[in-house]
Amino acid sequence: MATVTGTTSRDVQLPSGLICRVIEAGPGGDVPTVVYLHGAGGVSEQDEILATLARRWNVVAPMAPGFRDLSELSEIDDVHDLAIHYDEVFEALGLDGACVVGHSFGGMVAAELAAHYPSRVARLVLLGPVGLWDDDEPVADVFGVGVTELGGLMWGDPEGPGARAMREGLETIDVSDPKVVDELLIPMMQGFSAAAKFMWPIPEKGLAKRLRRIAAPTLLVWGANDRLVPVGYADRFERAIPDARVRIVPGAGHMLPVEAGDEVIAAMEGFLG
Amino acid sequence: MPGRSPVASHPPSARRSEGGSTAVKFHAFHLMPYPYLPDDFRQRYRGVWVDLPASELYDPVLGHGVYHDYLDELEFADQMGFDGICVNEHHQNAYGLMPSPNLMAATLTRRTRRAKIVVMGNSVALYNPPTRVAEEFAMLDVMSGGRLVAGFPVGTPMDTCYAMGQTPTTLREKYREGVDLILRAWKSEQPFAFNGRFTQLRYVNVWPRPIQQPHPPVWIPGGGSVETWDWCVQNGFLYAYLSFFGYLRARQVLDGYWEAVDRHGAEANPYSAGFIQFIGVADSDAQAEELYSEAALYFFNRCLHLYPGFSNPPGYTSVATMRKGIVGQVEQAARRAFADDLTWSEIVDRGYVVAGSPETVTERLGDMADRLRVGHLMVNLQFGNLSRERTMANIERFATEVAPKLRDRFDEYEDRWWPTDTLSELAQPAPLEREA
Numbered sequence: 253m254a255t256v257t258g259t260t261s262r263d264v265q266l267p268s269g270l271i272c273r274v275i276e277a278g279p280g281g282d283v284p285t286v287v288y289l290h291g292a293g294g295v296s297e298q299d300e301i302l303a304t305l306a307r308r309w310n311v312v313a314p315m316a317p318g319f320r321d322l323s324e325l326s327e328i329d330d331v332h333d334l335a336i337h338y339d340e341v342f343e344a345l346g347l348d349g350a351c352v353v354g355h356s357f358g359g360m361v362a363a364e365l366a367a368h369y370p371s372r373v374a375r376l377v378l379l380g381p382v383g384l385w386d387d388d389e390p391v392a393d394v395f396g397v398g399v400t401e402l403g404g405l406m407w408g409d410p411e412g413p414g415a416r417a418m419r420e421g422l423e424t425i426d427v428s429d430p431k432v433v434d435e436l437l438i439p440m441m442q443g444f445s446a447a448a449k450f451m452w453p454i455p456e457k458g459l460a461k462r463l464r465r466i467a468a469p470t471l472l473v474w475g476a477n478d479r480l481v482p483v484g485y486a487d488r489f490e491r492a493i494p495d496a497r498v499r500i501v502p503g504a505g506h507m508l509p510v511e512a513g514d515e516v517i518a519a520m521e522g523f524l525g
Numbered sequence: 526m527p528g529r530s531p532v533a534s535h536p537p538s539a540r541r542s543e544g545g546s547t548a549v550k551f552h553a554f555h556l557m558p559y560p561y562l563p564d565d566f567r568q569r570y571r572g573v574w575v576d577l578p579a580s581e582l583y584d585p586v587l588g589h590g591v592y593h594d595y596l597d598e599l600e601f602a603d604q605m606g607f608d609g610i611c612v613n614e615h616h617q618n619a620y621g622l623m624p625s626p627n628l629m630a631a632t633l634t635r636r637t638r639r640a641k642i643v644v645m646g647n648s649v650a651l652y653n654p655p656t657r658v659a660e661e662f663a664m665l666d667v668m669s670g671g672r673l674v675a676g677f678p679v680g681t682p683m684d685t686c687y688a689m690g691q692t693p694t695t696l697r698e699k700y701r702e703g704v705d706l707i708l709r710a711w712k713s714e715q716p717f718a719f720n721g722r723f724t725q726l727r728y729v730n731v732w733p734r735p736i737q738q739p740h741p742p743v744w745i746p747g748g749g750s751v752e753t754w755d756w757c758v759q760n761g762f763l764y765a766y767l768s769f770f771g772y773l774r775a776r777q778v779l780d781g782y783w784e785a786v787d788r789h790g791a792e793a794n795p796y797s798a799g800f801i802q803f804i805g806v807a808d809s810d811a812q813a814e815e816l817y818s819e820a821a822l823y824f825f826n827r828c829l830h831l832y833p834g835f836s837n838p839p840g841y842t843s844v845a846t847m848r849k850g851i852v853g854q855v856e857q858a859a860r861r862a863f864a865d866d867l868t869w870s871e872i873v874d875r876g877y878v879v880a881g882s883p884e885t886v887t888e889r890l891g892d893m894a895d896r897l898r899v900g901h902l903m904v905n906l907q908f909g910n911l912s913r914e915r916t917m918a919n920i921e922r923f924a925t926e927v928a929p930k931l932r933d934r935f936d937e938y939e940d941r942w943w944p945t946d947t948l949s950e951l952a953q954p955a956p957l958e959r960e961a
């Protein structure tokens with residue numbers, strides 16, 4: 253696992269009364285900033301995707317509402333409320349015209365934000381985002397598989413080391429150990445519960461109608477072997493977003509920023525300049 | 526056209542009060558399983574619920590006979606003196622064929638006379654708007670002459686979140702708001718507006734109104750969620766634990782309920798609690814195996830063959846319940862799905878099914894009632910693919926050889942969770958064949 257050095261966390265008070273945990277990492281100095289919106293797995297100071305991005309950029313990663321405490325979602329009922337929440341997060345962080353990178357669920361959030369508030373986002377990078385739906389090529393039901401099947405869904409090679417580690421890790425969870433329940437199971441289920449509120453039962457909540465509003469030049473990076481959101485969706489996003497381009501990463505799956513960090517960085521460097 | 530006289534065919538009867546009746550009550554519970562799943566079901570299909578293809582496995586012509594057998598069994602339980610007959614709601618599965626328990630309850634109102642009709646119940650979050658439940662339950666109460674017990678389950682994850690598409694994160698809030706709306710609709714003297722988070726109605730004004738005033742007793746079938754205990758105590762609802770996994774598991778859950786009762790300073794009244802148990806009555810313990818083992822194995826190894834991916838949607842189980850270390854009923858079954866087939870001796874030794882001679886069953890069930898402190902015992906006398914003939918015999922033997930010996934309990938408590946406004950004289954359906 254890559255280590256992230258110099259990672260810090262702080263809590264930011266929002267006008268809604270909510271407190272947003274923000275994790276920051278990166279080389280500092282004049283290096284440009286990117287905002288990273290995480291997937292259903294959450295974000296922490298040990299996050300591998302954060303570490304990857306922080307090799308090249310200063311990364312600001314706000315934790316999605318509900319991931320720390322589900323009660324944070326009591327006034328956030330749908331993707332519109334969620335977009336308003338992120339507008340307030342960006343305002344509180346002084347982010348206007350930001351470069352925003354979203355992975356998976358975070359990709360949907362980033363796209364919704366950019367469609368609801370086009371001026372908030374100057375450059376948009378979507379890594380295997382959810383948010384669209386095609387009957388002929390359904391997005392896999394990530395919340396309707398056994399935990400032991402999750403690894404096979406997330407990684408490009410279902411028998412590779414990443415998938416194996418995830419499978420073995422989840423198979424051996426001891427739910428009778430209070431420490432494991434508190435430190436592993438509850439945060440994981442809480443994050444999934446929060447993401448599920450906006451993805452259930454089908455992760456398309458009108459984004460197809462709104463993608464036309466995205467003003468930011470957009471880069472879509474997709475794993476060719478994405479088993480969760482099939483690579484065919486790259487084309488759908490590209491066609492619906494006014495200024496979009498696609499980079500397919502051979503061999504990678506849904507965890508492409510972990511599986512193919514160098515390729516993701518290279519694609520983003522070319523795009524962000 | 527002249528108006529219909531209100532007393533033309535069915536003069537209104539005086540009401541009688543049964544409130545306070547103090548004896549353990551027995552309810553015949555039917556899941557109505559599909560009894561024709563193939564022998565290699567576990568090998569061929571990943572689960573019995575949600576995405577099991579009906580086109581491959583459900584034969585509607587056989588289904589016709591199945592429904593009528595099952596209804597006959599519940600009607601027979603009424604004749605044999607059971608206090609209640611129970612139906613419940615499940616969707617997209619072969620485990621229980623009642624997507625609409627209210628249809629079953631409606632037909633039971635016509636051919637039963639004594640037993641209360643316990644609908645266990647309607648999964649409130651699935652009805653849009655939930656006043657639909659207030660209406661149908663009121664219809665059932667009127668049709669049955671005030672014999673309805675109104676059950677409000679959250680519903681299993683498979684039913685609610687996967688089959689019916691409810692968001693697990695907000696399911697319980699939506700469910701509770703719906704229950705509040707239904708109770709208000711029954712209690713309100715005037716039409717009112719309801720501005721909920723999940724339901725908005727400008728005019729709530731439910732017709733018909735129930736015979737039982739202000740409303741039928743409310744029973745909450747729980748699967749072991751921590752919040753439900755407090756909620757039941759605070760609202761005066763009966764808490765029923767529907768366990769398939771025997772005494773130890775039930776003990777953990779009902780202890781939690783009684784702790785909540787204690788915490789709120791409420792009376793530890795056994796009639797505020799219910800419990801379900803599979804029962805097989807035979808001449809001897811050895812004969813029980815001969816009569817019931819195939820059906821029990823069918824139930825545990827086929828009807829409870831659950832795909833783990835549909836057992837625990839994120840948000841369905843609260844953080845408090847996870848922290849308490851309580852594994853939901855469904856998740857428990859799903860975990861089992863990985864394991865080998867259960868054997869008859871495991872099923873009996875662990876108390877999943879209480880089977881044996883009338884003496885054995887009486888002793889074990891009485892012991893459970895005492896230790897769990899439950900005044901309402903729901904007994905499942907048909908399970909798996911148990912035949913009509915064996916089920917009828919089981920119903921009769923339980924009613925005549927077991928129930929009478931167990932009734933004499935908890936007589937210092939008043940049962941306030943039982944219909945009290947039942948009509949003393951019920952309208953008679955016309956005979957099936959008219960006399961010439």
